[in-house]
Amino acid sequence: DTGVSQDPRHKITKRGQNVTFRCDPISEHNRLYWYRQTLGQGPEFLTYFQNEAQLEKSRLLSDRFSAERPKGSFSTLEIQRTEQGDSAMYLCASSLDGIIEQFFGPGTRLTVL
């Protein structure tokens, strides 16, 4: 039994570079979420997929952010032209219709220098 996995676990990049993160949800989970967490704060909702459809995108996500879930399985989150303010832990979670719990992955820690 595998949980939610995320890759990479850590990413250090220079300001202005593009980065892409991957999330593999629990098998057969049709719902997938992305959250961002900064030090000392709780996770903040970024976006939500039901199967391959992106149903909501937070105001926190500028046009530099894009997320996809092309086949309704894994998802990618891309940040273009990174800024220092993008430094955070990016968490992915998944769930199944009718199941209340969201299962979180270990996160990708992004540091923008």
Place this chain on the structure above:
Amino acid sequence: QNIDQPTEMTATEGAIVQINCTYQTSGFNGLFWYQQHAGEAPTFLSYNVLDGLEEKGRFSSFLSRSKGYSYLLLKELQMKDSASYLCAVRDIDDYKLSFGAGTTVTVRA
């Protein structure tokens, strides 16, 4: 969404600690408590959607929807309970969670 919880709490091993959470949200479809150890993913502890107390082993959670209030009760504290405890409200659309900033609990020997 406005979700408030204390920043830090300290307690002794074997003791009881109560973490309060107050919320003001435009919609409500359940309140969650998650535990998060430093550098790790949040893990689910409890869920309340109706008023009252839910007990699960050493952890209990209480909800009063009319007061916008919940608490998480940790009994027989162990060193491994040192972690951040996150209160989260699910909105009426049934998917998005809004989290508080978390309460860091430190258990001392």
